[in-house]
Amino acid sequence: MPYFPEDFIFGVATASYQIEGAWNEDGKGESIWDRFAHTPGNIQDGTTGDVACDHYHRFEEDVALLKELGVDAYRFSISWPRIFPEGRGRVNEKGLDFYRSLIGKLQEAGIKPVVTLYHWDLPQKLQDKGGWENQETVEAFAEYARFLFQSFAKEVFLWITHNEPWVVSFVGHYEGRHAPGKRDFKSALQVSRNLLLSHGLAVQAFREEKTLGSIGITLNLTPVHPFSDSEEDILAAKRCDGYFNRWFLDPLFKGEFPEDMLLWYEKKGFALPQLSEEEKSLIAQPIDFLGINYYFRRVVGKGEGAIFEVEFFNPPQSEYTDMGWEIYPEGLYEIVKRVSEEYQPEDIYITENGIALPDQPDSKGRINDQRRIDYLRSHLLALHRAVDEGCPVSGYFVWSLMDNFEWGFGLSKRFGLVYVDYTTLQRIKKASFYWYQKVVKSKRVD
Numbered sequence: 285m286p287y288f289p290e291d292f293i294f295g296v297a298t299a300s301y302q303i304e305g306a307w308n309e310d311g312k313g314e315s316i317w318d319r320f321a322h323t324p325g326n327i328q329d330g331t332t333g334d335v336a337c338d339h340y341h342r343f344e345e346d347v348a349l350l351k352e353l354g355v356d357a358y359r360f361s362i363s364w365p366r367i368f369p370e371g372r373g374r375v376n377e378k379g380l381d382f383y384r385s386l387i388g389k390l391q392e393a394g395i396k397p398v399v400t401l402y403h404w405d406l407p408q409k410l411q412d413k414g415g416w417e418n419q420e421t422v423e424a425f426a427e428y429a430r431f432l433f434q435s436f437a438k439e440v441f442l443w444i445t446h447n448e449p450w451v452v453s454f455v456g457h458y459e460g461r462h463a464p465g466k467r468d469f470k471s472a473l474q475v476s477r478n479l480l481l482s483h484g485l486a487v488q489a490f491r492e493e494k495t496l497g498s499i500g501i502t503l504n505l506t507p508v509h510p511f512s513d514s515e516e517d518i519l520a521a522k523r524c525d526g527y528f529n530r531w532f533l534d535p536l537f538k539g540e541f542p543e544d545m546l547l548w549y550e551k552k553g554f555a556l557p558q559l560s561e562e563e564k565s566l567i568a569q570p571i572d573f574l575g576i577n578y579y580f581r582r583v584v585g586k587g588e589g590a591i592f593e594v595e596f597f598n599p600p601q602s603e604y605t606d607m608g609w610e611i612y613p614e615g616l617y618e619i620v621k622r623v624s625e626e627y628q629p630e631d632i633y634i635t636e637n638g639i640a641l642p643d644q645p646d647s648k649g650r651i652n653d654q655r656r657i658d659y660l661r662s663h664l665l666a667l668h669r670a671v672d673e674g675c676p677v678s679g680y681f682v683w684s685l686m687d688n689f690e691w692g693f694g695l696s697k698r699f700g701l702v703y704v705d706y707t708t709l710q711r712i713k714k715a716s717f718y719w720y721q722k723v724v725k726s727k728r729v730d
């Protein structure tokens with residue numbers, strides 16, 4: 285019966301644009317996700333985050349849910365345009381007050397606040413000037429971060445500079461499925477460089493402001509397996525590992541972009557993101573923890589794809605989620621082991637892990653999401669193996685506390701331990717809520 289350490293942190297995670305709603309209330313500025321979701325054709329089910337879970341008005345009820353769940357910590361993100369409607373300059377006091385109230389309620393409930401500074405909702409005014417391709421956004425992010433460190437100097441347990449710079453760079457600027465919806469690989473490379481620089485400036489500000497708590501960054505990491513043991517499939521897997529994982533892990537922990545990827549991009553004719561020696565050490569300055577978001581692995585082989593010449597495979601014998609992602613619990617063990625051995629982070633938190641299911645209340649209004657319980661159990665057992673083997677993992681956050689706005693899929697994908705009825709905004713605790721409540725209380729997975 286695997287027990288986690290007594291001081292192991294169990295939590296749940298959310299993000300501002302996905303749960304808050306009140307998209308233009310109390311002085312909040314427009315974000316690139318407001319603009320993207322308001323643009324017809326971008327969101328699969330035609331919904332937006334205008335209301336979402338209406339957490340902005342219901343946060344006290346939601347903190348009560350967190351207290352009932354019994355979590356040690358709660359990960360949420362701050363909406364940059366709620367604080368600085370234009371991205372920098374004028375402060376919107378009502379926006380700041382919302383987060384002061386939320387953090388106050390969490391402290392009353394004995395729950396540690398974990399704050400993500402950037403979870404994709406860039407102020408639109410900054411996007412109008414080039415967004416993350418523009419050096420000005422890097423500077424504006426550093427100012428935004430420093431302001432928050434000063435405003436919440438003592439209350440926050442973990443600060444996460446960025447959530448998944450890979451997604452912001454490549455899904456937002458190359459695949460185009462996320463805001464701002466660009467399809468330009470060169471832009472994506474430039475954005476990845478600027479996100480890393482902005483991370484470095486924020487860490488520097490955190491140290492200068494002598495802010496309490498710890499600071500780190502969250503990466504979505506996925507093990508990449510070759511479809512066969514042929515030389516060309518193994519090389520395809522190595523290229524994908526570089527694209528998805530090493531492109532950010534290497535600069536953050538080794539101070540360099542991975543050489544094999546730079547050569548590959550140069551061969552494909554892309555101008556490479558340049559980093560001076562000073563910029564390299566800014567990016568690779570020590571952080572207190574690495575956040576890992578784990579959901580699935582990737583199986584690849586040699587293909588005709590434009591830039592990477594890879595083809596993705598879905599092993600037929602596996603189970604898949606409502607997102608079409610393979611259920612592969614061992615991948616969490618693999619990625620934690622690999623990162624611990626190859627990059628030696630000070631500490632690791634699993635800042636997201638969860639599953640989308642087509643949850644529906646039964647005739648008695650209950651949601652028996654047994655598949656979510658099975659998913660979470662199998663991943664916690666895999667994580668426990670890594671902890672047992674000495675990997676420095678201090679916590680685990682389920683994505684998500686409640687169903688919410690799932691980006692390009694809108695409100696149609698449900699990841700929550702709590703069901704949200706979007707017509708009434710009623711919250712309904714699922715079977716997985718009660719299962720996780722027991723895990724958090726006992727620190728044991730059975």
Ligand SMILES: OC[C@@H]1[C@@H](O)[C@H](O)[C@@H](O)c2[nH]c(CCc3ccccc3)c[n+]21
Pocket residue numbers: 299302447448451455504577579636683690699
């Ligand atoms: O999709 C579920 C969650 C999102 O709701 C979170 O906001 C985001 O941090 C997050 N990242 C991932 C894994 C990486 C990924 C993101 C987007 C598309 C494909 C993979 C899954 N999730």
